[in-house]
Amino acid sequence: MSNWLSSTTRQDMVIWGGIFLPKTMVDALGVFLAAPRKARKYTDWHARCIAGQKAASFFKATRDSDVFRLTASKIAADAYEDIRDQKEVAVINSSLVLKVREQASSMRTILPAAQHLPGDANTKEFRSGLDSLCQWATPTSAPANKSGDICARAFTLTLARKFAIAFSDIPVEYIHSLVAMGWPNRSLSATWKLLCGTVTDRIKREAESIRLQEASAHGAAVFAIQTASTARHVMSEIEHQVVEQLQSEMERVRQGKRRFSNDAARLQAMQEIARSLEDSGLADELLIVIRDRLKEYSHDHQH
Structure with missing residues (x-):
């Protein structure tokens, strides 16, 4: 789960759950997470997250308050924590989804009567979960292939999903500014390509x-x-x-x-x-x- 960097660039980077991220950013993130809730608005991390024109465009009208700004800062922090806690980035493509659906359907067909199943399998939740797998669609939460920087892509999708749940909105260019804190060389066009209309519409419906x-x-x-x-x-x-x-x-x-x-x-x-x-x-x-x-x-x- 590591991304390539030159030896000179790596001097300013630290390993974060298997990938290299800017040391100053990781330090700021650590201070933010350790700070008491009321003190987080005064941290460098919060300042980074709400800086710039894209953030200003997002935090206007009904979202012009410290509550919304702090929510975005925490969402970004949580997303970076998510990638630190992952051992590797999951790639879920249509062929894998189809294989899982077929196997789940096969298992559903041959399952004996509920009373003959072991305890944990003899539950409504288990059967409901199996039925869900039979109808599983390719998720928007994980990259569908290994092209490009898979870590940056997975992070971008995670961040978009968190914004959709919290704000009912996916501000692509503002999200890109948060992605760029960890991947300074990530292009805006790459973020737009990943978060195209079809993908963002699906994420919003799921949210x-x-x-x-x-x-x-x-x-x-x-x-x-x-x-x-x-x-x-x-x-x-x-x-x-x-x-x-x-x-x-x-x-x-x-x-x-x-x-x-x-x-x-x-x-x-x-x-x-x-x-x-x-x-x-x-x-x-x-x-x-x-x-x-x-x-x-x-x-x-x-x-």
Whole structure:
């Protein structure tokens, strides 16, 4: 996962998860991530992320606030952290997707009745996941080939996806300025070619689907917490910890982050919370709501 650099240029670079990035940028990123939330707006990283005409064009009208600017700075920081944590860049082309679909369909066909499957495979989530693989389309989250700088391309796609989820928008030229912090020689034309209209439209549609799922889970979570907090039932210390954890997950959602891989996982977590309540009547009410959500989710992903 390393990119080529001359020996003289490398003196100003550091290894970041297997690739070379400018040392000053990596240092600034480290300070930003370590800083308390309220102090991040005064860091060099934040200044870098909101500098320039492209940033100014993006942060205007309804987005002209520190909240939006800090959100963009954090999105960029998270995207750089993502590439550091990856051992290698995934390349997912149409032939691989077709192969996975065929194998998933074959497995779906020969699966025995649910009661004969081992525990982890005898779940709605497993069958729903297998059905999803049967209909899998080439994702927009990974490069489809190894041409060019694959690391820069993967990073650009990740950044575009994060912007689409947080802002419902993909400002290509502003995104390019954030890419150029790590790849100074990356051309704007390369970014435009990668983030063409077809790709950005797909990313935006996927982001909208994610937001709808987040909103559904968020609504069920609010209901669960409000009901638990107003009920006469006195929760145990463990139950308090569970509710606090759920509140933490809600805060992450509010900030544009994702805690679980999909809606089903989120609802399963809330189902566990409901089951832990000692008030059986309250638990039954919550479980009915959550089960209905799970059924809707499973039905939506089967069609």
